[in-house]
Amino acid sequence: MKFALVLASTAALVGALPQSTPTGSAERKLLPWLPAGPFSHECGPFGWYSDAECGTHKYCDSFRDPEIPNDKKYQTTQACIDAHELPSGSGTGKLPWVWEGFDRACSSYIERKVYFPRIVMEENCGSQRFCDLFGPGSPLAAELPELKKRYGFSNVEECRAAH
Secondary structure (H helix, E strand, O other): HHHHHHHHHHHHHOOOOOOOOOOOOOHHOEEEOOOOOHHHHOOOOOOOOOOHOOHHHHHHHHHHOOOOOOOOOOOOOHHHHOOEEOOOOOOOOOOOOOOOOOOEEEEHHHHHHHOOOHHHHHHHHHHHHHOOOOOOOOOHHHHHHHHHHOOOOOOHHHHHHOO
């Protein structure tokens, strides 16, 4: 009898505890996309990379090389990007045209097949070069299905028309 009472009490207690439900990747809460902090100029080869100090763009890019000092939370730059929300300004509507970007950073992202959010890619590549990624002569031509999934454009004309 005592055994049945203890068993029933234990079952009632377990039933009263909060139950966790497994969360799939679709239900995972994304981290906010943070702007660069006031001391982000100190992020670099001689400083520690953190999301709050450097901003998400620099922080995620620090995962390109395992020697760069960061918290080692992600295996790759893309994994870090995918764990964050889109930055503000990534909404819908007519997109602003970015005339020039930073060629070296853009080339690095394209070469490494790193897909930052559109607003960051355009800041680094410029809108012309970003839209050209959706063309048949693009260095990422084999990646067009992935580019379309991430950015929503099927071709160069569609990208330019959105601006």
